[in-house]
Amino acid sequence: MISMNFPAVHAFCVEHNVQMVQAGPNQICPECAKNNVNQNNLEHQKHVDQMVRELHFGGAMIPVRHKDSGFRNYNVTHAGQSNALNTCVAFARTMIAGQKRNLIMSGKTGTGKTHLSCATAKTLLGKGISVRYITSEDMANEIANAWTKHDDSERSAVYRFTEYDLLILDEYGLHDRHENRLQLVHKVLYSRYDIGKATMIVSNMTLTDLQKDLGDRLWSRFQHDGLSVIECNWADQRVGGGL
Structure with a gap:
């Protein structure tokens, strides 16, 4: 030419x-x-x-404390931790392959749940998959306060949390007990189900209590596209300087 x-x-x-x-x-x-x-x-x-x-990466809002948390530096000392790690790795691979499913990590505090959720986020972000990490309380507050901004609304706020390929909702059930705030959290979960988006819930609640808190309809929807469950029932690793 x-x-x-x-x-x-x-x-x-x-x-x-x-x-x-x-x-x-x-x-x-x-x-x-x-x-x-x-x-x-x-x-x-x-x-x-x-x-x-x-x-x-900036939009994912990964906590500064966990900016270096990855699968490789997750401390594995027993079978429970090994299963948790392998399940998160498999979940990430599933998403990278273009398949959508949900994941729940429940159990005691200090067992490395946030570490693994952030490691999953970083792995997916590295593959160009959009992820947002946020606590349940902060998400409910952002949606509830949307009406105070002239260019925002509850509907727009719910949509913002719906559009990510993966939403990691940490500390579910800890500071979101007000009924109206919990309904806002559930609105996002329903919205993500409706358009087939993957969600990871991280909670200190037991799996049984979490199921009751979500309710039968939402629990059923959460399982519809496939659900991986990790129950972290080992001792608090922070006490000994671990995770």
Whole structure:
């Protein structure tokens, strides 16, 4: 295409063995010029991809304490922890493969639930999958306070939490006990079910209590696309300086 727009000269490109063309004061090889354009496009795309990746990581709102939490540095000392790790890894692989399912991690505090949820988030973010981490209390507060902003509404706030490929809802059942706030949390869960989005619930409640709290209708929907369950019933690792 370049050789058609510029007059050919007698010189040939040593590298490509094609006739060079005159472009202003310079003699250039059409193939070299095309490769330079392709390289510039490639560098630009890498820059754009990096910007998108940084935006995704920033938008995920992973807690600073867990910015370095990954699958590889999750402390495994017994079968329960090994099962928890393997289940989260399998869940991440399922999502990377384009399949949607839900995951619940329930059990005692200090058992590494947030570590694993953030490790899952970082793994998926690295593959270009959008993730948002938030506590149940903070999400309910943001939705409830949306009406105080002139450019926001409850409906828009619910939608914001619905559109992520994965929503990680931590501390469910801890500070969201007010009935109206809990209804807002459930609105998001119903909305995500309606459009087939994956959700991870992390809670200190027992699995039985969590099921009762969600209610039969929401619990049924949560299982519809497949549900992985991790019960963390081992001792608090923070006491000994662990997770």
